[in-house]
Amino acid sequence: MNFDLSEDQVVIKRTAREFLAARYRLDEVRRLALEEERGFTDAQWEEIAGLGWPELAVEEAQGGQGLGIVELAVVAEELGYALAPTPLQSTWAATLLLAAAGEAGRLAGGRRGTVAQWDEGGDFRPDTSTLEPDGSRLTGVKLAVHDAASADLLVVTAAGGRHFVVAADAPGVSIESAEALDTTRRLSTVTFDGAEGEELTGSEADFGHAWHAVAVACAAESVGVAQRAMEMAVVYAKDRTQFERPIGTYQAVSHRCAQMLLEVEGARSASYWAAWALDHQPDMASVAASTAKAYASDAGVRVTGSALQVHGGIGFTWEHDLHFFLKRANANAHVYGDARWHRDQVADAVLLTP
Amino acid sequence: MDLTLSPTEEEFRDEARAWLADNDPGPEPEGDEAGFEFRRAWQRKLNERGWAGLSWPERYGGAGASQIEQAIFYEEIARAGAPQMANVLGLAMGGPTVIAHGTEEQRERYLSPILSADEIWCQGFSEPQSGSDLASLKTRAVRKGDEWIVTGQKVWTTLAHQSKWCMLVARTDPDAAKHRGLTYFLMDMDQDGVDIRPLRQITGEAEFNELFIEEARIPHENIVGGENNGWVVAITTLMHERAGLAFALQVDVQISLRQLMERAKETGAATDPVIRQRFAQLYIEAQVLRLNAYRGLTRTMKDGQPGPEGSLGKWHWGEVNQSLTELALDIAGPRAQLVDDPWTYRFLRARANSIEGGTTEILKNIVAERVLGLPRAK
Numbered sequence: 226m227n228f229d230l231s232e233d234q235v236v237i238k239r240t241a242r243e244f245l246a247a248r249y250r251l252d253e254v255r256r257l258a259l260e261e262e263r264g265f266t267d268a269q270w271e272e273i274a275g276l277g278w279p280e281l282a283v284e285e286a287q288g289g290q291g292l293g294i295v296e297l298a299v300v301a302e303e304l305g306y307a308l309a310p311t312p313l314q315s316t317w318a319a320t321l322l323l324a325a326a327g328e329a330g331r332l333a334g335g336r337r338g339t340v341a342q343w344d345e346g347g348d349f350r351p352d353t354s355t356l357e358p359d360g361s362r363l364t365g366v367k368l369a370v371h372d373a374a375s376a377d378l379l380v381v382t383a384a385g386g387r388h389f390v391v392a393a394d395a396p397g398v399s400i401e402s403a404e405a406l407d408t409t410r411r412l413s414t415v416t417f418d419g420a421e422g423e424e425l426t427g428s429e430a431d432f433g434h435a436w437h438a439v440a441v442a443c444a445a446e447s448v449g450v451a452q453r454a455m456e457m458a459v460v461y462a463k464d465r466t467q468f469e470r471p472i473g474t475y476q477a478v479s480h481r482c483a484q485m486l487l488e489v490e491g492a493r494s495a496s497y498w499a500a501w502a503l504d505h506q507p508d509m510a511s512v513a514a515s516t517a518k519a520y521a522s523d524a525g526v527r528v529t530g531s532a533l534q535v536h537g538g539i540g541f542t543w544e545h546d547l548h549f550f551l552k553r554a555n556a557n558a559h560v561y562g563d564a565r566w567h568r569d570q571v572a573d574a575v576l577l578t579p
Numbered sequence: 580m581d582l583t584l585s586p587t588e589e590e591f592r593d594e595a596r597a598w599l600a601d602n603d604p605g606p607e608p609e610g611d612e613a614g615f616e617f618r619r620a621w622q623r624k625l626n627e628r629g630w631a632g633l634s635w636p637e638r639y640g641g642a643g644a645s646q647i648e649q650a651i652f653y654e655e656i657a658r659a660g661a662p663q664m665a666n667v668l669g670l671a672m673g674g675p676t677v678i679a680h681g682t683e684e685q686r687e688r689y690l691s692p693i694l695s696a697d698e699i700w701c702q703g704f705s706e707p708q709s710g711s712d713l714a715s716l717k718t719r720a721v722r723k724g725d726e727w728i729v730t731g732q733k734v735w736t737t738l739a740h741q742s743k744w745c746m747l748v749a750r751t752d753p754d755a756a757k758h759r760g761l762t763y764f765l766m767d768m769d770q771d772g773v774d775i776r777p778l779r780q781i782t783g784e785a786e787f788n789e790l791f792i793e794e795a796r797i798p799h800e801n802i803v804g805g806e807n808n809g810w811v812v813a814i815t816t817l818m819h820e821r822a823g824l825a826f827a828l829q830v831d832v833q834i835s836l837r838q839l840m841e842r843a844k845e846t847g848a849a850t851d852p853v854i855r856q857r858f859a860q861l862y863i864e865a866q867v868l869r870l871n872a873y874r875g876l877t878r879t880m881k882d883g884q885p886g887p888e889g890s891l892g893k894w895h896w897g898e899v900n901q902s903l904t905e906l907a908l909d910i911a912g913p914r915a916q917l918v919d920d921p922w923t924y925r926f927l928r929a930r931a932n933s934i935e936g937g938t939t940e941i942l943k944n945i946v947a948e949r950v951l952g953l954p955r956a957k
Contacts, residue, residue: 226582226584227877474956479953486891490874571859575840575862
């Protein structure tokens, strides 16, 4: 029993922290978010692809690095901490689903992918697509697709838990940018009009594992987002003086910060556990992944909101960087299943089994 | 990272599980006295196996087990539904404090009867005017020859009427700064100067007591950790209380949750969408409590000492246990108006969870100041 990162995992975490801190200072994050059309540059993507991060958790037999979901979660946490705008996470989601069908090689060589999940008219449940393929042709509209405009390939969910691969430039695919809450991530509305897709074939268990891994990576990212927001709040509470004393001496403020720590550490524990279970304890992986995504979704929303409150008026300004973190945390809370849906999964697992 | 048990840990778990199954003492008898004697007999049985002081050094009668093994043992005790040991404060707080700060003579004298439950221990820290601000306590001890004469009042003293020894913190230097003038004594409870009165709590029972101390006598040799050094010694006791109990308590939550799940299935509440959401949230929080405890344990084993993060566990546990009992009343519905339901007792008892062993507010102060490094209020 050793619930701590291994030496290798600590090195991965530190390397990611240092690399991302150097490349994505907050003024660069702001520039990418507000000025760069795709939200990243070719040079940035090439460097990330050069590190092998896109295929980090893909088995070596499919051309990947052969690392686990724990390592993926560790890097995801650092991406959240840096708030790096990059299509890496959307590419991970596509890669994980492709890998479930033994097709991870389709994104080899730095190609980018994304997942088109949410049907127009759909609700909070992520697994209820009603898109009915006509043979291999897809017709329908998917909303809030991450980084679709810069992707080479889309993994599209369809009715009955089916998955199709569609080339982003295939005839019958139109990608239209949508205005995102989270300005550090590009979203699109993708319309399929008889677009030709290829169905991915894999076991339900393997696709389930992939979806859980996607949710856990997102949860881990929110841990990093919340950690950074908490640190910003603590620094501000030490520096900001009102009524002749630092506001951090007031319990109304300091207890808020203590609450942030409780939630950040809890979300981290849950995310690491879930990642570890996906790698080593398949019978717990589903409940653990839902535990992590539910807890981290709520924690991300609450901690960033609380950090804004500690900052007072300055935290509400466009000039301050906090809103980028708050928006990412809120967007993450509503993708790949929100807290309500994941709690429902937990309830199904623990209340319905004898 | 490895959340599975090592082969040695697994072997220990299997051994503990088998022993607990073979030595099941059966249900606890009704009545305070009978219940206490039952728990004393149970502790003796465990002590014969070397497991009462599981993590204590072997030379003091313990088993020298690692903290992980201690944690595994708590989980197995909970899993088996085995009773608590009688000398809970002596085992969790008194013994570790004597081991850390006592003289070799004191260790020889006190540790063995703690393990055998021949001498029960209680804690004389809180006073009516000194709760969270413990260092402001007013109970006075004045030296007279080889003895100290103690006068004052203590409150929330669990097991006082069963106890031989009281971990008593008293003011020995009224002129020193408030943290510096305190001394940690072991006071013999069996003397005229100590009057024990039961303190009735909101459940209707008297689990705690008040101590009225009027010129009680304590030999000088019963000081632990040196004259006027009582604050440091008391903090050791409190850190052990929070770190040790937090782990045992999270196991308790898992059991309560399982019991409440059964109740929810029986009553049909398990299909109600709102109840399901609250249930799932509690399950999630209970998992987080468990995982944080394991992460804390890994940290403690690396650094050798429980850190201030231990304060997170106690505080979080209080919230989770309170929510759990609130959900239990909602599942009970109109029956919640009646006291014949054991969950009603648990609900009322849980109100103290955010007060006993350090209020949530004090624990948040500790986290804010010592973990996050925020400035102190003054």
